Amino acid sequence: MSWNIWALKKSPWVFHVNTGACNNCDIEIVNCLTPKFDVERFGIKLVGSPRHADALLVTGAVTAQARPRLEEVYRQTPKPCVVFAIGACACDRGIFHNSYHVVGPVDKIIKAIDPDAIIAYVPGCPPKPEAIISGVVKALAVL
Amino acid sequence: MKKTIGKPVLAVGPFHPLQEEIEFFQLTIDGEIVTDIDVRISYNHRGIEKISETLQYDQVPFLVSRICGICSASHPLAYVQAVEEMADITPPDRAMYIRTIINELERIHSHLLWVGLGGHFIGYDTVFMWAWKYREPVLELLEEITGNRNNYGNVKVGGCREDIKDEIIPRMLKELETVERKTDMLTNAILDDPVLHARLKGVGILTREDAIKCAVTGPTARGSGVDIDVRRDDPYAAYSDLDWKVIVQPEGDVFAKAVVRLLETFEAIKIIRQALNKLPGGPIAVEVKDIPAGEAVGHVEAPRGETFHYVRGDGGNTPVRHKVRAPSYVNVPSFAASCIGQSISDVTLTLASVDPCYSCTERIAVIDSDNKIVCDYNMLVKLSREKTQRIKEESGLEGITLKEE
Structure with a gap:
């Protein structure tokens, strides 16, 4: 294990990217921060800039307009950066799979600009906060 | 986009820490006071x-x-x-x-x-x-x-x-x-x-x-x-x-x-x-x-x-x-009615006060087969004005003009 992966696992700071989601996954992500689930006690913190982020929480099926912005946000993160595809849309476009304006899923877009990207998937529509926390814990355990 | 030459412009978005969704506000400011606002949406349009x-x-x-x-x-x-x-x-x-x-x-x-x-x-x-x-x-x-x-x-x-x-x-x-x-x-x-x-x-x-x-x-x-x-x-x-x-x-x-x-x-x-x-x-x-x-x-x-x-x-x-x-x-x-004249620090709150939901709102983007956007908002407005003009001429109603705001 390289030292920077070891450091990343201790207290991952996350940046939230909505690429055309219906708000549900976003609300459940914010729900993780509030008293009932409170992930800040594990050192997981939502930050305001991708340049501070160890992980990206990407929701939504990636619309044509959001694609260049998602790529730019990923480029701005320090590497290694774990990309979490949260929700059915981010994992595989979900119910919007045949839309004319959806160019996702997230892993295709990220792999196109960085083939070595680390991508973790949390399925569900929306995934419950417990599922999101469990996904993050499992992903960090195998890194 | 509106012309804002010579005036300082503050961009809020598309990814902003206070916003859950992707939206883009362009605030034209004079000191701390917001003098104009332009809203750019359709990042979330899913068809x-x-x-x-x-x-x-x-x-x-x-x-x-x-x-x-x-x-x-x-x-x-x-x-x-x-x-x-x-x-x-x-x-x-x-x-x-x-x-x-x-x-x-x-x-x-x-x-x-x-x-x-x-x-x-x-x-x-x-x-x-x-x-x-x-x-x-x-x-x-x-x-x-x-x-x-x-x-x-x-x-x-x-x-x-x-x-x-x-x-x-x-x-x-x-x-x-x-x-x-x-x-x-x-x-x-x-x-x-x-x-x-x-x-x-x-x-x-x-x-x-x-x-x-x-x-x-x-x-x-x-x-x-x-x-x-x-x-x-x-x-x-x-x-x-x-x-x-x-x-x-x-x-x-x-x-x-x-x-x-x-x-x-x-x-x-x-x-x-x-x-x-x-x-x-x-x-x-x-x-x-x-x-x-x-x-x-x-x-x-x-x-x-x-x-x-x-x-x-x-x-x-x-x-x-x-x-x-x-x-x-x-x-x-x-x-446009509620934000102009406010200070910048109050505008984010005012923007949030209607509880806007952009995933509901996103309307239109015309794209070609390579997902390249070929027709934006201004283009659509122009097209729709031309069509209205054409209909007016065809129906002989050109005497009636819409009042300019």
């Missing part, structure tokens, strides 16, 4: 109306509940009401009451969510944490009834999918009492807090005249003294059988909108309690054979305002046209 034409009538509610995660009971209900009107179906009474209960539970969780985010926007995270803590029991109730915390998928053409079991009603009533007590405490704390008064009163005023001119709906309109509510004006589900009142505040500032939302939470609890006590027996759905050709509209008072769905069918098993008009679509342009 839902077009997808809907490929799905069967019974599959569309699952799609429209994903227009917006927070209004995921209102959109399907509006769609289902349109189809029911088209096919002349009357759902059983029990289904009407269950629809009312689910929609009001949604209103409670949406309004508490907004109060929390409002607190977060002014840097008062105690309000944020409290409000979000107290909405958790509501989500648990929804999960118990429908099987999901959001995206309930509970309505279908002709009735409901899941019943409210009799054995959970006493626990629901008890849970509602807890929510009411906690919300009461929160409301008193918010309405008495001098910090919140100083920060919210007189900020982002949308006057009654502007509210009517912008045709805003929902709590945004009721916070500006416009007394409209679809639940009362054109009753659907079981609202006409229940006793409740419409909350109206005349001030029009952010504080008034917060008061409207908090007091509406109590009205919602009152409605649910009455509906649970009066819940009639019987089946929860009627059998639907086929949907005839025709067209109809359905509208529902979503937590943010009036949600409007238009459906047209040709007798087949899919709609041939489905049009959605979400409340944020009319609420967002009111920023």
